[in-house]
Amino acid sequence: MxxxxxxxxxxxxxxxxxxxxxxxxxxxxxxxxxxxxxxxxxxxxxxxxxxxxxxxxxxLDLKSREIGVVAALTALGNAAPQLKVHIHGALNVGCTRDEVVEIIMQMAVYAGFPAALNGLFAAKEVFAERGLSAQQLAD
Amino acid sequence: MxxxxxxxxxxxxxxxxxxxxxxxxxxxxxxxxxxxxxxxxxxxxxxxxxxxxxxxxxxLDLKSREIGVVAALTALGNAAPQLKVHIHGALNVGCTRDEVVEIIMQMAVYAGFPAALNGLFAAKEVFAERGLSAQQLAD
Amino acid sequence: MxxxxxxxxxxxxxxxxxxxxxxxxxxxxxxxxxxxxxxxxxxxxxxxxxxxxxxxxxxLDLKSREIGVVAALTALGNAAPQLKVHIHGALNVGCTRDEVVEIIMQMAVYAGFPAALNGLFAAKEVFAERGLSAQQLAD
Amino acid sequence: MxxxxxxxxxxxxxxxxxxxxxxxxxxxxxxxxxxxxxxxxxxxxxxxxxxxxxxxxxxLDLKSREIGVVAALTALGNAAPQLKVHIHGALNVGCTRDEVVEIIMQMAVYAGFPAALNGLFAAKEVFAERGLSAQQLAD
Amino acid sequence: MxxxxxxxxxxxxxxxxxxxxxxxxxxxxxxxxxxxxxxxxxxxxxxxxxxxxxxxxxxLDLKSREIGVVAALTALGNAAPQLKVHIHGALNVGCTRDEVVEIIMQMAVYAGFPAALNGLFAAKEVFAERGLSAQQLAD
Amino acid sequence: MxxxxxxxxxxxxxxxxxxxxxxxxxxxxxxxxxxxxxxxxxxxxxxxxxxxxxxxxxxLDLKSREIGVVAALTALGNAAPQLKVHIHGALNVGCTRDEVVEIIMQMAVYAGFPAALNGLFAAKEVFAERGLSAQQLAD
The missing domain is CATH 1.20.5 (Single alpha-helices involved in coiled-coils or other helix-helix interfaces)
Structure with a gap:
């Protein structure tokens, strides 16, 4: 430098x-x-x-950019710290918690259930860090 | 079945x-x-x-879903036929050509330049299939 | 839900x-x-x-299904928690410990030695959780 | 050499x-x-x-070994020629066509639908090379 | 631009x-x-x-950089066009044909035999494009 | 055995x-x-x-071999323990700390910034294990 x-x-x-x-x-x-x-x-x-x-x-708007990154890092499945940063980022630029969960779940279709599961667990940690109270997503 | x-x-x-x-x-x-x-x-x-x-x-709206899929399949880099289907899909549900190109280019950051390049070449084929005339994206 | x-x-x-x-x-x-x-x-x-x-x-019988999953998750190398679940699963549906070790070792050929090594270490943890005594596999 | x-x-x-x-x-x-x-x-x-x-x-018996390899190469999704060789191999050592199709379809769960789809298309080519007549798998 | x-x-x-x-x-x-x-x-x-x-x-010298790129793209196994470009690049900056073959073969250890085989076939195409006559590598 | x-x-x-x-x-x-x-x-x-x-x-000399392995394991991003072993190995066979950092950084181009970042953090751990004092790389 x-x-x-x-x-x-x-x-x-x-x-x-x-x-x-x-x-x-x-x-x-x-x-x-x-x-x-x-x-x-x-x-x-x-x-x-x-x-x-x-x-x-x-x-491209920042919200769409972060949706793409959360999708890609969930699918790749080998960069957990960066996935957590971008889940924070997605929430910071306007995604709701439901939208983040939804795009991660959708990755089960493109990269398998284990990748989506590990993405959801990363999201759970991020939500806890942000003090979001747990609530049912879809009833 | x-x-x-x-x-x-x-x-x-x-x-x-x-x-x-x-x-x-x-x-x-x-x-x-x-x-x-x-x-x-x-x-x-x-x-x-x-x-x-x-x-x-x-x-989650369909446009955001397709942005996530185009991002993920570009990053994974091992499912070219399905990437092309979803580039068509993204355009069909409201993405512009510029938005598709933009999310693919952004994947250079998360999965490397070769993945992004191969994604752009897939987009180029899709645009040709749809008869979109070539034009400069950003000048 | x-x-x-x-x-x-x-x-x-x-x-x-x-x-x-x-x-x-x-x-x-x-x-x-x-x-x-x-x-x-x-x-x-x-x-x-x-x-x-x-x-x-x-x-397809469950034992063959679990052999396929243990092989695939070992090869992908990015879903350690799910690999452990399916090593348990393989043993639960009739695989012997030797068979599990064997299919993991074989993945060195298709996904490299690091993937196989990390699979073996996952198996070692699973065997310990199940209280299997250590014994030489092949003498 | x-x-x-x-x-x-x-x-x-x-x-x-x-x-x-x-x-x-x-x-x-x-x-x-x-x-x-x-x-x-x-x-x-x-x-x-x-x-x-x-x-x-x-x-481990050869049939189980080939089931593991077909599963792993389908999941990795980046070695089409070798996947075809091992689909032939699986059939040669005793797998039925239905068993091969089944283990490939199951990979949708662990590596996503595109990986499984591309695996099925590889199987279709192999079956054609072997002159297997097409028939419904499950009715 | x-x-x-x-x-x-x-x-x-x-x-x-x-x-x-x-x-x-x-x-x-x-x-x-x-x-x-x-x-x-x-x-x-x-x-x-x-x-x-x-x-x-x-x-870092260019030769070492190209050895690293040929190794990485062989191991990733999903960017064949870029691998060929960098095999040319490695030869252009001073690698011998034997060195290129050697680093590709070594990737069998880290990413499996299929990845190494497909890397060798890419090298074979590159060597043919450059008009290198075939000769035994090691006798 | x-x-x-x-x-x-x-x-x-x-x-x-x-x-x-x-x-x-x-x-x-x-x-x-x-x-x-x-x-x-x-x-x-x-x-x-x-x-x-x-x-x-x-x-191929050992130093070039280790540069290739550090590059490939950084790019694959799913074998952190083995990457650390080979960063030690690269230093043991003659790579400088700067050369190791350089080849890892270069992988951002071929496998994305998260892979390179995680590689750099692995290198940081290895350097600490070896008691190398921290110093600016490039000013």
Whole structure:
């Protein structure tokens, strides 16, 4: 990482950091901190490319973007910490708890019941972290 | 498959078939036909469970469901025919071409550039099948 | 989930629940309980579709079904809790410990040594839970 | 590959080759031939390790081994040529067509409907290659 | 994509394009062309981020980078076109044919024999495209 | 496992064990010990095939082999214990800490940012186990 990034790099970084704040600022700060002593450039790229270049584009709303990420990470099934970050993110940008549960359940069709089950357990942890009271989803 | 399904099975099947028509009726008919001589029960389940049980629920709109599926199948990268069906489906339920391209590109972040590239090439085939004229996406 | 499921749904559910008892009743009850406050419908589907619709069919014996599941979950390598459930299931429906170990080891050929190793460690935990004394497999 | 393999290597190779003949001799010969000008050692290992060391063990019958492989390759979804070889193999060592179809369909539960669908289409090709007449599986 | 990119974007793009030329210029041009009418921004990102930001760093030589990519894409097994591009790339930056074959074969240990076999067949196609005469690898 | 292995098996085992010592002897001993009461044959194969047959070949240096393995296991994302073993191995056979970090970061391009992030966290644990002081990688 360059200690004195040029102006335009700062633009991508600044735009990405602002976008990350909208989605999950606390998680973003934790990731950047955790990378500080091993791969600070990776933290920079993470903010500049996904959040500065992609999420900041107007072609798709943030809620749809987070639905896609929750779906994909549930289906892949091998990135539990990042799935939890994006379940928080989905709720932060306007998804309801029911919508998050619904898209995870739907992944049973495309990646199998174990992937969907493990996604639901991740959601349960996130809901508990946010202090959401348990309530029946569908009666 | 039972030649004389009971009434309630017919309800799930009927509901699923109607939902599948909304998403991609032609693809649904091709899949059912292609399974007829090898696994007709699988065709029945495919209509009853994903489309009759899940897609028919009101908790999430069809457009969001298709965004999730396009994202997941792009990320998994091992089900090209089904990805194409759901790119058609996404367009059929209200996604614009730009939104489809956008969610596929975003998967570069979660599953890598090759997965996103192969997803874009699938989208290109689908757009050609639908006779969409090529035009610059973002200038 | 519907509090008063219609008769035919009950048939699939009842048949699935009975089949799940044959395979791993305790695990089934744990999963249903763990989903109660987040996605009770998913628990219903899990019993109705895999166990009510598929496992209940006469075309393949339960032992062969569980061998297939242990093989697949070992190979996928991203669903450790479900792999443990099905190692229990395989033993419950008639597989010997040696047969379970053998099918897991064979997955080294199709999914690599790490997947097989992690499958063996899951089996070791399951055997310990069941109080099976350690003994050399092959001398 | 060593032109003059030592005696014991020959033992593993001979045992593996014989076992491969039981499962799918023609496919084995095709693979060995296709590797001759690029990686002949890999062909040797393929015969010695999977077939000489593992498949030759008495702890699990060949039919169960092939059910496990068809399940795993269907679930992984990224090795279509090898899945077809092992569907042939499963039929060669005693599985019925119905059993093969059944284990592939069951993978919808563990790896999603697209993986199972693509597995069924592979089975359909194999059945056609073997000249099996189409007939309804379950009526 | 912006028709008049700002100066610094041009720097990352220019650096990335030069690096891509070292690895596989012809493939890079084909990918950019194939994306022109569907996702030109994605082509820009592909050059700027992987090749401008990562491959251009001095911390690891290009040969080691390409060995890592050939290994990873062989192991993932779901991106055949990109694997072929990087087998070309590995040869272009100094790997011998034997080294490429060796790293692909080694992936049998980490991702299974089918993944390695399909990687070898990709290498065989690449070698043929480059007009390399077949010769025994190891005698 | 045969209590009295024939001479040539011993040769492969001896050669593999020596090679494993070069890469990560302590990890090798832990794995063999952990398999002793469940699958001792698997430990034998692990030493004979990957380490005795493959890693011992002169066609590729050990450092390049370990770079390939760290890349592949980072990309697969479902074998964290084995990834840590091979990060140790890469450092043991001559990779610098920077080179290990670099190849893991590069996997963001081929398998996504979550896979690379989880790889970096594994590396961080390994560096801590080895008592490497934290220092900025690139300023």
């Amino acid at each position: 360059n200690g004195t990034p040029n102006t335009t790099t700062s633009t991508r970084y600044t735009r990405g950091w602002a976008k990350l704040q909208e989605i999950d600022g606390a998680a973003g700060e934790r990731v950047v901190a955790s990378l500080a002593d091993i791969a600070p450039d990776f933290a920079k790229w993470l903010i500049e490319f996904p959040f500065g270049d992609i999420y900041s584009r107007p072609q | 039972n030649g004389t399904p009971n009434t309630t099975t017919s309800t799930r099947y009927t509901r699923g078939w109607a939902k599948l028509q909304e998403i991609d009726g032609a693809a649904g008919e091709r899949v059912v036909a292609s399974l007829a001589d090898i696994a007709p029960d699988f065709a029945k389940w495919l209509i009853e469970f994903p489309f009759g049980d899940i897609y028919s629920r009101p908790q | 519907n509090g008063t499921p219609n008769t035919t749904t009950s048939t699939r559910y009842t048949r699935g629940w009975a089949k799940l008892q044959e395979i791993d009743g305790a695990a089934g009850e744990r999963v249903v309980a763990s989903l109660a406050d987040i996605a009770p419908d998913f628990a219903k589907w899990l019993i109705e579709f895999p166990f009510g619709d598929i496992y209940s069919r006469p075309q | 060593n032109g003059t393999p030592n005696t014991t290597t020959s033992t593993r190779y001979t045992r593996g080759w014989a076992k491969l003949q039981e499962i799918d001799g023609a496919a084995g010969e095709r693979v060995v031939a296709s590797l001759a000008d690029i990686a002949p050692d890999f062909a040797k290992w393929l015969i010695e390790f999977p077939f000489g060391d593992i498949y030759s063990r008495p702890q | 912006n028709g008049t990119p700002n100066t610094t974007t041009s720097t990352r793009y220019t650096r990335g394009w030069a690096k891509l030329q070292e690895i596989d210029g012809a493939a890079g041009e084909r990918v950019v062309a194939s994306l022109a009418d569907i996702a030109p921004d994605f082509a820009k990102w592909l050059i700027e981020f992987p090749f401008g930001d990562i491959y251009s760093r001095p911390q | 045969n209590g009295t292995p024939n001479t040539t098996t011993s040769t492969r085992y001896t050669r593999g064990w020596a090679k494993l010592q070069e890469i990560d002897g302590a990890a090798g001993e832990r794995v063999v010990a952990s398999l002793a009461d469940i699958a001792p044959d698997f430990a034998k194969w692990l030493i004979e095939f990957p380490f005795g047959d493959i890693y011992s070949r002169p066609q």
